[in-house]
Amino acid sequence: MASIEQVIRERMCSGCGACQFAAPDLFRMEENADGYLQANKISDAEEPAELRRICPFSGERLSETVIAERQWPDLPVNSQIGRHARSIVCHATDEKLRMAGGSGGLVTWIALELLRRGLVDGVLHVQPVSTHASTPAGRLFNYSVSTSAEEVRAGSKSRYYSVTLADVLTEIRSRPGRFAVIGVPCFITAARLLVEEGQIERDRVPYMIGLVCGHMKSRYFADYLAWQKGVTPGTLDGFDFRQKLLDRPASNYGFRLHTPDRDEVYPMKSVRGRDWGEGLFKLPACEYCDDVLAECADAAIGDAWLPGYVADPRGTNVAVIRHPDIVAIIAEEQGRSLHVEDVSVEAVIRSQRSGLRHRREGLAHRLARRAAEGLWIPEKRVSPALAKGRLRRRIYDLRLKIANESNAMFADAVKAGDLNVFEKRMDPILRDLRHATQGGYIKIMLRKGLQHYRRLRHRLGR
Template sequence: MNTCSYRDLREKVINGGYCIGCGACVSQSNSVGSNVLNARGMYEPDFASSESEINNVCPFFSDRSETEIAKTIFAATKGIRENEFIGFYLSTYAGYVAEDSFREGGSSGGFGTWVLSRFLSENLVDGVIHVKPSSGKGVLFEYGISNSIEDLKKGAKSRYYPVEFSGVLREVRKSQKKYAFVGVPCFVKAARLLCENDDEIADRILFFVGLVCGHLKSKRFADMLAWQKGIKPDELRAIDFRQKFSSGPASNYGIEIRGEKDRKAEILAERASSFYGYNWGYGFFKPRACDFCDDVVSETADVSIGDAWLPEYVDDSKGTNVVVVRNPVIQELVDSGIKSGALRLDSIPPEKIIESQEGGFRHRRDLLAYRLVLAEEQGEWYPRKRVEPKKDGIDERYKKITVLRMQLAEKSHSAFEKALKADDFEVFKTEMKPLLLEYDRLYRKSFASRVLSKAKRVLKKRKIRKIRDRLHFLV
């Protein structure tokens, strides 16, 4: 068994800011540790003694990369292929669920809840471990178990919110039942590492469903969205980060907030774009761990599910999934779903999946290489990555954007604490303003340059050389 000391985990991972709060390290059967929310609104493990010896199942401390883990699970699967960016795959799709209300109730095309419901209805598992509205412990969402399709549906939708799974795994150990587990890529990796080290958990969890992931948010993200609309953090009761509207592109979804304003119940729903600080590029309240992560699509999951951020699909406000299947049992469910008309899925090449997450791959592959250089220059320890440190060949503007993004994330945590102390949301905005102005100025420039580069590539394909030459000097 691969073990490490809590002292090492604390010094390198937790103090270095690389802890995502998953709870894997406090999930061993005889664990003396606990996982609690810290001042930033992220989970963080704590052990009474720094000498505690723990299983090295940390996604940011284990030597096992996503590729190595995936190889032991999928490499021998008949018909499996491998891609540098999405890992192993049997098939890749874009589409949605046509039956029942899965699509309406989901964040994207509803495939997530559909495939989990098929596990239950086919008796492949007894329960699903996923994230649901919390039963009230000072947090809005938590990992829980659903044993029926009705329960499962109540837990649909993406939660941009801190969660951890050590509590739910305690329940899982108590029963002899079989489960499917849902998580973002680093959580799936952590759960897979747990299974490699822990026969009890390996016996219980049979399927892993991975969500494509841009980055996670601390609890403060939900607080910020509510507070700017007049609902203070301790008066926020519920939030739907992905409300669908009947028109407009799927990417311009809404946010619904429930809470209290001047002691009266308040419900508001507005387009995400109308909220200050929602722009994912700013990375407000992003844990540092997410800047040192290279798994965009959950490469260790049996099936990965994301949003089809592709021009062919994004205009449909009802939402469309991208799906990567790696497990033959899930492939059978998908095949029969397509045949019966329950699923409307188009077979697409892996390149289209990559295109749908273009920004995510740029940030977590090309620009991660640069962040590793920055960490090395500072003499900092950083987790083992599948990307080599590199600064050559990276556009100077992008280098500046990378640094600014890290500063924006870091500043958002401290600025929000300051605003809370002052009991004034405007303090947060004032603190963020200088960095935001600089970021917006730089980003606008590089965005314009990207649009022109893309236009040039299209024109090149069409061999319209004259026009391309005229555009050349503009970039």
């Protein structure tokens, strides 16, 4: 079984900070040269075996399946989305709240309702540095504790940026109250493991809200987008990754950059790096995660990338609800402060099909590649198996190469003061990936067209 030190050596630390929280004299979260936070061992003392049970990438911890079964033993389970009490698409009816969110405003809406009803005293979520004075210098975002509706609203929207729970969990250890935790799947898993191991009292964090996750980004993602618009790395003082553009579908959003001299919005289509499937600036750990729908969270919330919803530029959420309190709150507010439509589990799966495929078939393929090279294999809920077909294998191999190399290549460009250093080194890899994915798509469409033609000829022949 892997120690936390081995997880770090194998570049499979996602920066959750559970180890620092549990053993601050042994581990500290620090930003590495690749632009993301990871644990570093700061003492020669031996690592206690129990620490391995709180790391979401350690093979000794409980799996998401086991944690979810303990949390909601009576709920039905699906192999793709986990336990589920209700699956919905929805959006806040308050237009200001909806427009302030990354999608339909559901994450902020739930946090506000929990706070308004006195079910929690505060919310742990990611805030811009301007709203959290204790954030370390040079960082754009960090976790903080919000105790008012105004503070909660200031934390709306997605932050594609490396952060950690370590400091904020330490902060609430010394202050009374109950808190809701909002985070990506591996962070929610880490928080559950801390509860399971008695590091956090269960009633201190009664609600955990998960964000449907494609992957996490290093801080270089914001710098890359801004640099293409003439803003050199290190000069940003704010960034909005999800600026809604009301003249186009929700999927065609923009970004907003802030410097002391500029406050401008640009469509994502105007820059390179907009294709999430490329995996630029992805944390390497994300290539070895099998949780898309935050299976340990009381509610898992994402974008409703579905026909009939994506056309609305104001945004719509898809969600899997598990906690009975949240189920009841949504039922009570349905048609009032929240517009809700029930959807099937299959619809939820369709909305995240690409991510699920990459974390199931793609993960099995990556594990098989590691096994063939004699490398350590993290214990996951899929077994190592190469993807079927040369095209799929090539796509997964190229994505892994991009995840492993793009951050370091960008760091080289920053040192050189020349964005072209990054572009010249990454362009061949990205071009190969586009040829593989688009070529595969064209072949599929041609095959479907041929099948349709044959069926039509058969019918006409009758």
